[in-house]
Every structure is written in C-alpha cells, then in structure tokens.
Amino acid sequence: NAGVTQTPKFQVLKTGQSMTLQCAQDMNHEYMSWYRQDPGMGLRLIHYSVGAGITDQGEVPNGYNVSRSTTEDFPLRLLSAAPSQTSVYFCASSYSRQSYEQYFGPGTRLTVT
Amino acid sequence: AQSVSQHNHHVILSEAASLELGCNYSYGGTVNLFWYVQYPGQHLQLLLKYFSGDPLVKGIKGFEAEFIKSKFSFNLRKPSVQWSDTAEYFCAVNPRWDSNYQLIWGAGTKLIIKP
Numbered sequence: 001n002a003g004v005t006q007t008p009k010f011q012v013l014k015t016g017q018s019m020t021l022q023c024a025q026d027m028n029h030e031y032m033s034w035y036r037q038d039p040g041m042g043l044r045l046i047h048y049s050v051g052a053g054i055t056d057q058g059e060v061p062n063g064y065n066v067s068r069s070t071t072e073d074f075p076l077r078l079l080s081a082a083p084s085q086t087s088v089y090f091c092a093s094s095y096s097r098q099s100y101e102q103y104f105g106p107g108t109r110l111t112v113t
Numbered sequence: 114a115q116s117v118s119q120h121n122h123h124v125i126l127s128e129a130a131s132l133e134l135g136c137n138y139s140y141g142g143t144v145n146l147f148w149y150v151q152y153p154g155q156h157l158q159l160l161l162k163y164f165s166g167d168p169l170v171k172g173i174k175g176f177e178a179e180f181i182k183s184k185f186s187f188n189l190r191k192p193s194v195q196w197s198d199t200a201e202y203f204c205a206v207n208p209r210w211d212s213n214y215q216l217i218w219g220a221g222t223k224l225i226i227k228p
Contacts, residue, residue, distance in 0.1 A: 004156070035218075042117065042203065042218030058215070090157065102216075104157035 006105035013081040013112045021076040021108050023091030031094045032074040036087040081112045117206050119219035127227050134189040134222050136204030145207040146187040152200045196228045
C-alpha cells in the first residue's frame with residue numbers, strides 16, 4: 001500500500017506558467033481533497049471530491065482546477081501561476097467525507113517567481 | 114471570524130518535560146475535534162480525535178487531549194516528552210452543523226525537543 005502519493009515534491013514556476021500537481025491513492029477512498037499550507041496559517045481547503053466525476057470548491061479555489069475521472073487520481077491544475085500561489089500543497093483522502101481520518105500525501109513545495 | 118487558534122507557534126522543551134499545546138476554537142454548537150502530527154520528513158497523520166463521550170481522549174504515542182466545552186478548548190498533553198516527539202502539531206475542528214464536513218485548521222505548533 002503506497003497510501004497517498006504526490007508528484008512532484010518540489011517545483012519552481014514562472015508567473016503565468018501552468019502546471020498540474022498529481023495525486024493518487026490506492027486505498028479505494030471516495031473522498032479526496034487538496035489543501036494549501038502557508039506560513040502562520042492552517043491548512044486551507046482548495047477543492048475536494050466525494051467520488052469519481054464529482055468535485056466541489058473549498059475555501060480558496062480561485063486559480064485552481066480539479067477533475068476526478070477515476071477513484072484513484074485527483075490532479076490539481078494551476079491555470080496561470082501567480083506568486084500568491086507559492087505554498088506547500090497537500091493532497092488527502094479518506095474513506096468518505098464523514099470519515100475524518102484523512103490520509104495525507106507528502107506535499108508539494110511550489111515556488112512561483 | 115470563526116477560527117481555530119493554536120497559542121504557540123514554536124515550543125522548545127527538554128526531554129522528560131511535560132507538554133501542553135493549546136487549541137481554542139470559536140464555533141458555537143457541537144464540534145468534532147482532532148489533533149494531527151507531522152514528523153520531520155513524514156506525512157501528516159492523525160494523533161487523536163474527539164466526537165463525543167469522555168472528554169479526555171487518548172491517542173497514539175502517549176498523547177492525550179482534554180475537551181473543555183465551557184472554554185472552547187482541546188489542549189494536547191503528554192506527561193514526559195521524548196526527542197522523537199519533535200514535530201509540527203495541528204489542531205482541527207469540524208462544526209457538526211457544517212454539511213460540507215470541512216475541517217478548519219489551526220496554524221500549527223512546531224515542537225522541538227532537546228536531547
């Protein structure tokens with residue numbers, strides 16, 4: 001069981017570039033989510049999905065897109081990177097939305113210059 | 114604004130010292146409460162949780178937390194810390210009236226244990 005995997009671990013982008021952060025889980029979890037973590041702040045929810053084909057916005061969705069074509073994968077797309085998107089991004093999954101034990105990936109540290 | 118507050122961003126202790134990390138929330142009504150931990154180089158993982166019942170909750174690695182409803186607090190404790198407890202600790206709250214079941218997170222406390 002690999003759990004929740006994220007790639008890449010580090011990424012540097014220039015303003016205006018786009019990219020996709022990958023997230024995959026092998027636990028057959030229904031619920032997946034993306035958070036960002038900024039210094040001095042807690043994790044903030046970007047987008048989440050309660051199952052394949054279903055996604056919804058979290059607290060800070062602007063500038064990000066997601067899709068969930070399979071149960072396993074939940075990529076996060078940055079459409080046009082901005083310095084304000086410099087952050088550490090965590091993907092998480094759980095058995096269901098109501099199942100609060102979330103399993104986290106190792107994170108992606110993104111810098112936008 | 115409703116929030117989750119962790120009082121200390123950095124805590125430094127010597128081995129065998131007692132630990133208490135504060136967590137307060139500003140939501141009224143019934144809440145579910147969590148502590149997560151991130152050890153250096155590892156993933157965030159659940160340390161303990163409180164949904165209902167006994168307000169003193171025991172978690173992994175000798176940690177416990179006490180829910181005090183009147184104080185809107187859920188402080189994390191350990192009687193005697195070890196060097197391996199060096200990590201970042203996050204408190205999270207889910208207001209039960211939130212139909213999205215979202216977790217609201219504190220900013221985290223970085224704990225350093227000196228050997």
